[in-house]
Amino acid sequence: MLSKDFELLVLSFVQLIYVVTLAPLAVGILRKIEERIESKIGPSIFQEYYNLSKLFKKQSTYPITTSTLFEITPYLIFAMYLLLTLVLPIITAFPLTFGPVVDFIGGGLIFAAASTLKKIAALDTRNNYSILGASRASSIGVFTEPILLLIFIMFGVISGTNNPYVINNILQTSNLWYFSLTHIFIAAAFFFLLIIETGSLPIESDSSNELGMIDQSLNLEYSGKELALNDWGSYIKAFLLMNVFINVFTFPFFVPMQMNILNVLIYMFINFFKMLILIFIFALINTTLSKYRLMKIFDFISVGFAFALIAMIFFYTTKM
Amino acid sequence: MQNNIFILVGFIQIILIVFMQWQSYISTTIKTFDLSSWILGIFLLAIGIINREPTLIILAILTILTRAIFIPRYLLKTIKKDIWRVRESKNPLGVSLSIIISICLALFSYGLYSIALSNSGSVLESIPITLMLQGAFLIISKSNAYNQLIGYLVMENSIFLFGYIFSGLPFIVEAGIVLDILGIVLVSSIIMRLRKENIDNEEELYG
Numbered sequence: 001m002l003s004k005d006f007e008l009l010v011l012s013f014v015q016l017i018y019v020v021t022l023a024p025l026a027v028g029i030l031r032k033i034e035e036r037i038e039s040k041i042g043p044s045i046f047q048e049y050y051n052l053s054k055l056f057k058k059q060s061t062y063p064i065t066t067s068t069l070f071e072i073t074p075y076l077i078f079a080m081y082l083l084l085t086l087v088l089p090i091i092t093a094f095p096l097t098f099g100p101v102v103d104f105i106g107g108g109l110i111f112a113a114a115s116t117l118k119k120i121a122a123l124d125t126r127n128n129y130s131i132l133g134a135s136r137a138s139s140i141g142v143f144t145e146p147i148l149l150l151i152f153i154m155f156g157v158i159s160g161t162n163n164p165y166v167i168n169n170i171l172q173t174s175n176l177w178y179f180s181l182t183h184i185f186i187a188a189a190f191f192f193l194l195i196i197e198t199g200s201l202p203i204e205s206d207s208s209n210e211l212g213m214i215d216q217s218l219n220l221e222y223s224g225k226e227l228a229l230n231d232w233g234s235y236i237k238a239f240l241l242m243n244v245f246i247n248v249f250t251f252p253f254f255v256p257m258q259m260n261i262l263n264v265l266i267y268m269f270i271n272f273f274k275m276l277i278l279i280f281i282f283a284l285i286n287t288t289l290s291k292y293r294l295m296k297i298f299d300f301i302s303v304g305f306a307f308a309l310i311a312m313i314f315f316y317t318t319k320m
Numbered sequence: 321m322q323n324n325i326f327i328l329v330g331f332i333q334i335i336l337i338v339f340m341q342w343q344s345y346i347s348t349t350i351k352t353f354d355l356s357s358w359i360l361g362i363f364l365l366a367i368g369i370i371n372r373e374p375t376l377i378i379l380a381i382l383t384i385l386t387r388a389i390f391i392p393r394y395l396l397k398t399i400k401k402d403i404w405r406v407r408e409s410k411n412p413l414g415v416s417l418s419i420i421i422s423i424c425l426a427l428f429s430y431g432l433y434s435i436a437l438s439n440s441g442s443v444l445e446s447i448p449i450t451l452m453l454q455g456a457f458l459i460i461s462k463s464n465a466y467n468q469l470i471g472y473l474v475m476e477n478s479i480f481l482f483g484y485i486f487s488g489l490p491f492i493v494e495a496g497i498v499l500d501i502l503g504i505v506l507v508s509s510i511i512m513r514l515r516k517e518n519i520d521n522e523e524e525l526y527g
Contacts (some may be wrong), residue, residue: 181331299342302416306338308422311333313426317446318327 011264012086012096018268019085023239024048024232026275033283048235052228060224065126073121074222074229080114081236090243091268093255103162104152111237115141118151118218118230125221133217136294140203140214143198143301147189148209150308157315164248171252178252185311187249192304194245196297198238203297211254212291215258239275246274254311322367323444329363330447330481332356334426337454337474341419344408346466350395352371353470357387357409360477367484382498383480391408391505395466398509408464418461425453445485451478476501 028045035042044050061070084107086098102110119138122130152162158177159167171178195205204214219230247255255268256263294298336356340349361384368376399406411418429449437445455478458471476497483494 118356181328279325296415299419303342303417304339306419307335310334310338310426313423313430314327314331317426317430317444 007261008097008261011261012098013089013093014268015091015096016082017087017093019236019239019243020082020232021052022272024052026239026242026279027235029276030283030286031278033280037287038058043116046052048231052232055223055231056225058224060222060226062276063125063127063221066124066221070121070221071226072224073117074233074242077114078229078233078236080110081233081240084110084240086235088240088244089164089247089255090170090240091255091264091271093165093172093247093252093257094259095163095165099165104155104164105162107164108148108152112141112145114233114237121220122218127221129213129217130220133220136214137218140196140297140301143298144193144304147193147271147301147305147308150305150312151186151193154182154308154315158182159236164244168248168252168255169257171248172255172257181243182311182315185307185314189247189304189307189311190249192300192307193214194241195285196301196304197241198282200282201289202292202300205291212294216251226269242275242278243271246271246278322370325366326444326481326484327364327447329359330444330451332359333451333474333477333481334447334454337451337458338422340418340458340467340470340474341461342415342424344415345409346399346406346408346464347396350392350399350471351465353473354388354392355475357383358479360480361388364480364484373423379498382495386498386501387477390503391473394505394509395469398512399466410468411461412463413461418457421461422457424453425457426450429453435483445482448482448485449479451475451481465508469508469512470524472504472508473501 025045025048028043028048029046032042032045070124083098087102087107115137119134122134155167156162159170161167169181176281177183194200199215204216207213215234219227222230250276254267256267333356336352337450340352343352361380363382364376364380368374368380370438413421426446430446432449433446452475455471455474455476458474459468462468479497480494
């Protein structure tokens with residue numbers, strides 16, 4: 001019989017492998033569905049793996065103006081996303097070995113640190129377009145952060161903690177909280193945030209059109225291994241955020257709450273199935289909506305903020 | 321149970337008003353108002369059937385007929401004649417700011433309730449107060465005559481929700497309000513014809 005600590009460590013490793021290997025596949029499936037909706041054949045769903053392996057084989061070049069920070073940033077960011085993979089509830093609803101390291105706010109801070117590093121590295125390149133993207137990304141980030149904080153505060157109200165595992169367990173077991181409008185409004189607010197953070201369509205179109213570029217322009221000067229790591233990191237980020245949305249916010253059911261390796265293995269398939277549904281919704285959004293002009297993004301953000309604030313108002317106005 | 325449904329309806333109305341603040345196309349705003357009136361009418365109908373109050377049922381049917389069916393269709397029909405009125409072009413406050421203010425009015429009315437009205441009844445009163453303030457804000461934050469008319473109608477809807485909390489208004493008064501609305505819409509559509517609003521071409525290119 002294996003000791004419990006060892007099992008937790010094994011599960012942490014399984015979770016890491018699960019996220020790191022399937023994140024590109026999720027993006028590949030998203031691209032494929034989008035193309036199918038537009039009646040095209042589209043690339044293979046494994047296309048992102050081919051892209052990454054090609055980039056890893058290529059030589060890296062650096063602009064002459066950059067410092068070492070530019071070179072090490074992709075590795076740092078990738079490491080941060082790997083750390084987040086170990087601490088979020090993805091295939092289990094009980095904390096794994098590194099679970100107690102951070103709570104929701106800590107996770108949010110690591111996400112913020114990664115994006116800040118990315119922006120600083122983009123400023124370091126002195127490429128006009130990168131700097132344009134950094135300024136856009138920071139002005140959007142400034143306004144999305146209050147939504148995130150309000151969501152965390154409201155989750156603190158629901159669960160009494162800021163621990164994603166506890167929130168998952170409470171929503172899984174309590175119908176009262178699951179169907180309360182507070183929870184529904186928070187989930188809606190997080191969906192707005194998810195669209196902004198994953199660079200989905202009303203905010204950012206996935207093309208090389210520099211007029212609407214936000215996040216893509218931060219990568220412009222990278223090449224070779226560093227570009228591959230940056231891309232892979234952003235796939236992992238999208239995968240993690242989608243998983244948080246599914247496992248904590250909208251559909252916390254079936255996530256195993258007790259230590260049982262077989263259940264966890266079965267849940268991995270269920271989890272990917274849930275991801276496929278979310279990916280399909282995103283593909284529908286990406287093919288039916290058109291991009292906002294940059295100034296209109298702030299209207300979108302303010303609607304997200306309105307949802308988060310309404311959750312709070314609802315909680316206090318109906319507290320008898 | 322009925323209070324829970326009331327809360328649900330009230331918050332859906334708040335969300336729909338925020339959505340109206342967001343939209344710049346007038347036809348979307350009218351359709352959103354249509355939806356909110358349907359929700360209100362069905363809510364009143366359900367309450368009337370559950371409590372076996374024939375006056376409430378008649379009132380609900382009148383609400384659905386006038387606000388959910390007649391007024392939106394009439395407005396959508398008239399808007400086709402003035403093609404330059406289909407969009408809100410001059411937003412005096414800016415959309416995001418007006419959304420935030422509209423939501424903060426909910427906080428304000430909750431504060432108002434807890435300071436001034438908390439002795440008078442249930443905490444649910446703050447929801448119709450919110451809707452009324454948001455409707456008034458819709459009027460002052462938009463420059464288009466159609467949006468202003470809809471802001472007024474939203475205020476009327478909130479009075480109906482108030483009527484649910486303070487039950488006991490005579491039927492003739494409430495039915496009179498419903499029929500007044502028709503007159504208001506007709507009169508204001510004449511005023512809209514007289515009012516000169518136009519789009520400045522440069523403003524269309526803003527941003």
